Amino acid sequence: MARASVYHRLVVWLLLLVLVLPLAATLLYSLATQWSASLLPAGLTFDWYLRLWSEPRFLAAFGRSLLVCVGALAFACLLVLPAMFVIAYHFPRLDAVMNVLILLPFAVPPVVSSVGLLQLFAGGPLALVGTPWILIGCYFTIALPFLYRALTNNLQAIELRDLMDAAHLLGASTFRAALSVVLPNLRKGLVVAVLLSFSFLIGEFVFANLLVGTRYETLQVYLNNMRNGSGHFTSALVISYFMVVLLVTWAASRLNRDPSSS
Amino acid sequence: MKHRYWALLLLLPFILFFAVFQLVPLAWIMVASFVTVDGEWGLSNYRDVLDSPFYLQAIRYSLEISLWSSLLGLAIAVIGVQSLRQVDSRLRDMVISFTNMTSNFAGVPLAFAFIILLGFNGTLTLLLKQLGVIEGFNLYTKGGLILIYTYFQIPLGVLLLYPAFDALRDDWRESAALLGAGPLRYWRHIALPVLTPALLGTFVILLANALGAYATVYALTTGNFNVVPVRIAALVAGDIYLDPNLASALAMLLVALMAVITVVHQWLLKRSYHGKG
Numbered sequence: 009m010a011r012a013s014v015y016h017r018l019v020v021w022l023l024l025l026v027l028v029l030p031l032a033a034t035l036l037y038s039l040a041t042q043w044s045a046s047l048l049p050a051g052l053t054f055d056w057y058l059r060l061w062s063e064p065r066f067l068a069a070f071g072r073s074l075l076v077c078v079g080a081l082a083f084a085c086l087l088v089l090p091a092m093f094v095i096a097y098h099f100p101r102l103d104a105v106m107n108v109l110i111l112l113p114f115a116v117p118p119v120v121s122s123v124g125l126l127q128l129f130a131g132g133p134l135a136l137v138g139t140p141w142i143l144i145g146c147y148f149t150i151a152l153p154f155l156y157r158a159l160t161n162n163l164q165a166i167e168l169r170d171l172m173d174a175a176h177l178l179g180a181s182t183f184r185a186a187l188s189v190v191l192p193n194l195r196k197g198l199v200v201a202v203l204l205s206f207s208f209l210i211g212e213f214v215f216a217n218l219l220v221g222t223r224y225e226t227l228q229v230y231l232n233n234m235r236n237g238s239g240h241f242t243s244a245l246v247i248s249y250f251m252v253v254l255l256v257t258w259a260a261s262r263l264n265r266d267p268s269s270s
Numbered sequence: 271m272k273h274r275y276w277a278l279l280l281l282l283p284f285i286l287f288f289a290v291f292q293l294v295p296l297a298w299i300m301v302a303s304f305v306t307v308d309g310e311w312g313l314s315n316y317r318d319v320l321d322s323p324f325y326l327q328a329i330r331y332s333l334e335i336s337l338w339s340s341l342l343g344l345a346i347a348v349i350g351v352q353s354l355r356q357v358d359s360r361l362r363d364m365v366i367s368f369t370n371m372t373s374n375f376a377g378v379p380l381a382f383a384f385i386i387l388l389g390f391n392g393t394l395t396l397l398l399k400q401l402g403v404i405e406g407f408n409l410y411t412k413g414g415l416i417l418i419y420t421y422f423q424i425p426l427g428v429l430l431l432y433p434a435f436d437a438l439r440d441d442w443r444e445s446a447a448l449l450g451a452g453p454l455r456y457w458r459h460i461a462l463p464v465l466t467p468a469l470l471g472t473f474v475i476l477l478a479n480a481l482g483a484y485a486t487v488y489a490l491t492t493g494n495f496n497v498v499p500v501r502i503a504a505l506v507a508g509d510i511y512l513d514p515n516l517a518s519a520l521a522m523l524l525v526a527l528m529a530v531i532t533v534v535h536q537w538l539l540k541r542s543y544h545g546k547g
Contacts, residue, residue, distance in 0.1 A: 152288070
């Protein structure tokens with residue numbers, strides 16, 4: 009048995025090594041003064057990070073990404089929450105329809121959707137191409153399956169009917185009950201789902217690049233446009249981006265685990 | 271129940287926006303793929319794609335890269351998950367949450383990390399060169415792409431397969447061992463048949479994930495490598511030759527490809543251990 013456990017530990021460490029390697033190399037590169045044609049960097053420095061975080065174009069791109077992601081998530085919550093409540097409370101049968109609908113953003117790759125989006129919103133009454141609004145709309149569809157699944161699981165766990173009946177008995181209107189009884193019960197699940205959606209939305213590149221590009225440069229598009237710049241600078245950019253994702257997913261998992269915060 | 275119908279109104283904005291950003295664009299592609307440049311209806315866009323060696327090559331490369339990266343990713347994930355379940359929980363939790371994080375590590379940042387690690391002057395390339403293991407490594411080829419795709423398939427594979435391994439009970443392995451079955455026979459006759467639906471399902475998701483992937487290959491090769499997503503994007507947003515209707519046909523072929531894979535998956539699932547039982 010001892011030999012088997014050594015083998016399993018070895019495999020797991022190897023897996024971790026493979027996953028860490030690209031990140032570790034990027035981290036080291038971002039901290040290196042100079043590193044070319046030698047095995048180890050010539051020296052270590054924080055200079056690239058200082059340069060990055062004082063670069064106005066980077067800060068602007070980062071700000072735009074934050075704005076689009078937060079906007080899309082706020083918009084998604086605004087639309088999904090009432091819809092979900094209505095389906096769960098009044099029309100449970102529609103849940104099957106929803107489950108098919110929310111498969112679409114998963115099944116249709118962004119590069120396919122963008123063909124239609126580019127044609128539809130290039131001109132006319134809805135000339136959205138090149139503006140952040142089209143990204144907010146697209147990101148709403150990307151986040152939707154995720155938000156919907158996470159929230160329905162949560163809704164099913166809280167005995168919606170009993171809660172609503174109790175609230176009605178106490179004289180609350182349906183609207184009031186939904187707002188002050190059901191919503192607080194969903195709060196934690198909602199926050200976790202929103203944080204996780206944020207961490208993959210901020211990494212979105214296809215829609216941002218094809219539909220908007222440099223007209224509203226987001227973080228990923230900026231990163232791609234910096235390809236010919238210094239490798240150290242772009243490494244600092246990659247690591248900074250990853251740190252943001254790390255922080256957000258860490259917060260989500262903390263919230264998910266901690267039972268006292270609900 | 272009058273207010274039931276009032277409640278239906280709350281669904282409207284949601285349906286409207288979902289239609290505008292998801293359903294209508296998809297319907298547009300479907301229709302546009304059957305309209306020629308001159309505005310006539312017909313299959314000529316599809317004919318153009320299937321007659322062109324260039325687009326056929328893109329389809330072939332897409333399939334090859336997706337198949338290999340999915341198979342490799344799945345194999346590594348199976349071996350990894352199997353071992354992950356046997357180690358102590360602290361190490362396991364750490365690796366799982368790290369896998370969670372790296373599942374977001376794809377696209378442009380991943381391409382950059384790989385250039386640093388395995389580009390012409392990448393760290394690992396230099397190391398292996400000095401050790402005399404390789405002459406040099408070209409990341410910008412099919413082999414290089416399979417490697418980078420495999421990297422982003424692994425975390426997804428691990429996350430999808432980890433819960434599926436709950437179906438395997440420890441005492442099955444012990445019983446099998448008592449009855450004289452070695453690890454190979456245990457896997458061949460017990461573990462694999464039980465895991466088949468999960469493995470097939472994960473494989474299909476990985477395949478779809480790789481077929482639709484655009485950001486990584488675009489960032490790595492500046493859109494010069496010939497795969498279907500790159501071709502589609504070049505036809506609608508490139509700077510040389512635009513043909514949205516041809517792009518629509520190509521996009522529909524990609525979607526059809528995924529649909530075929532899903533149907534085959536369903537059919538295989540019905541024939542497998544769980545389908546019969």
